Amino acid sequence: MVQFHDAHADTAFAALADATRRGVLERLGRSDASITDLAQSFGMTLTGMKKHVAVLEQAGLVATEKVGRVRTCRLGASRLEAEAAWIERYRALWAARFEALDAVLADLKQNNSSNGGHHD
Amino acid sequence: MVQFHDAHADTAFAALADATRRGVLERLGRSDASITDLAQSFGMTLTGMKKHVAVLEQAGLVATEKVGRVRTCRLGASRLEAEAAWIERYRALWAARFEALDAVLADLKQNNSSNGGHHD
DNA sequence: ATGAAACTGAACCATATGGTTCACTATAAG
DNA sequence: CTTATAGTGAACCATATGGTTCAGTTTCAT
Numbered sequence: 001m002v003q004f005h006d007a008h009a010d011t012a013f014a015a016l017a018d019a020t021r022r023g024v025l026e027r028l029g030r031s032d033a034s035i036t037d038l039a040q041s042f043g044m045t046l047t048g049m050k051k052h053v054a055v056l057e058q059a060g061l062v063a064t065e066k067v068g069r070v071r072t073c074r075l076g077a078s079r080l081e082a083e084a085a086w087i088e089r090y091r092a093l094w095a096a097r098f099e100a101l102d103a104v105l106a107d108l109k110q111n112n113s114s115n116g117g118h119h120d
Numbered sequence: 121m122v123q124f125h126d127a128h129a130d131t132a133f134a135a136l137a138d139a140t141r142r143g144v145l146e147r148l149g150r151s152d153a154s155i156t157d158l159a160q161s162f163g164m165t166l167t168g169m170k171k172h173v174a175v176l177e178q179a180g181l182v183a184t185e186k187v188g189r190v191r192t193c194r195l196g197a198s199r200l201e202a203e204a205a206w207i208e209r210y211r212a213l214w215a216a217r218f219e220a221l222d223a224v225l226a227d228l229k230q231n232n233s234s235n236g237g238h239h240d
Numbered sequence: 241a242t243g244a245a246a247c248t249g250a251a252c253c254a255t256a257t258g259g260t261t262c263a264c265t266a267t268a269a270g
Numbered sequence: 271c272t273t274a275t276a277g278t279g280a281a282c283c284a285t286a287t288g289g290t291t292c293a294g295t296t297t298c299a300t
Contacts, residue, residue, distance in 0.1 A: 010137060017133035018258085019126060029213030036276060046277065048259055055257095069267045069276045079214040080207050087204045093149030094199040138288085156246060166247065168289055175287095189246045189297045 008059075012083050015059035020044075021052050025061060025075070032074040132203050135179035140164075141172050145181060145195070152194040 015021055020042055027033060027041060039049035053073055056062035060078035064071050135141055140162055147153060147161060159169035173193055176182035180198035184191050 006139060006142070009142065010139060013133050013137035014257095017130060017137050019130060020258090022126070022129065025210060026213065029210070029217060034276080044258095045260065047261085047279085050277075051258075066277080071277065075214055075217050079218070080211050084204070084207045084211060087200050087207060090145060090149070091200050091204060093146065094195055097149060097195050098199070134287095140288090154246080164288095165290065167249085167291085170248075171288075186247080189295095191247070 008082065009086055011055075012059045012061070015055050015061055016083070018052070018055075021056055024049075024052060024056060024073075028062065028073060028075050032072050034070045034072055036070070038073065128202065129206055131175075132179045132181070135175050135181055136203070138172070138175075141176055144169075144172060144176060144193075148182065148193060148195050152192050154190045154192055156190070158193065 023042060024038055027038065033041075035046055035050050035053060038053065039046045042049065053062060053064060057064055057076070059076075061076045061080070062073050063076045064073045066072075143162060144158055147158065153161075155166055155170055155173060158173065159166045162169065173182060173184060177184055177196070179196075181196045181200070182193055183196045184193045186192075
């Protein structure tokens with residue numbers, strides 16, 4: 001029962017798992033924008049876009065502030081650092097596994113001509 | 121209408137957006153495992169685990185091979201390279217935005233008074 | 241040949257997701 | 271004061287997701 005539940009990774013990756021939301025991040029990378037701006041850019045209703053923004057905000061990827069009647073969205077203070085760190089950690093796992101595989105392959109190549117060596 | 125639809129990013133991030141699936145990746149980082157192994161480790165039915173593995177396989181994060189009656193799962197050939205690249209690209213966007221913010225703040229500090237504090 | 245083990249597939253269930261419309265509030269602008 | 275603009279919230283809808291059970295199928299061991 002390993003289980004290790006990381007709620008932040010859940011919400012962050014879920015937020016990134018949608019093309020519209022990734023598009024919003026890219027858009028906000030160019031300049032801040034209102035909900036209306038975003039809704040229009042991505043051809044959807046205000047309400048729909050507001051939900052996407054809420055998801056991104058929940059994940060800490062976007063920050064918003066309402067002044068007057070317009071809510072302005074910008075990239076969140078939490079840069080993608082946590083997510084990048086997560087991915088890097090797993091890339092290390094991959095590397096380790098594939099190094100092991102490489103070792104096995106090298107070994108096979110060595111014993112190849114001599115006898116019928118068998119591994120794992 | 122920016123839209124830019126990247127189907128691979130969709131499936132990859134969606135695959136990562138689940139704690140059980142991330143746990144499976146970690147588990148496979150230690151050693152290959154059968155569906156039964158994984159199901160037991162995570163306290164769920166064979167069928168349930170098989171679905172998770174299917175999702176990971178679809179995303180290219182896991183590869184499986186069935187020999188005899190047991191299907192062995194290992195980390196996929198697609199290391200998290202695409203995902204890491206994606207994230208790095210966006211971290212660049214973040215950096216650009218925050219550099220702009222820094223410039224604004226620096227400007228403010230200039231015009232403020234001769235004695236300045238600090239930011240960030 | 242019998243039976244257990246490992247997987248597979250279909251059907252089902254509850255909840256989440258991505259989107260809509262409609263009614264409403266709050267702020268600008270005339 | 272009146273009206274248009276920007277956003278909000280509730281209700282709804284279709285589909286996807288994460289899980290289950292149950293009924294196979296194949297393979298391995300007796």
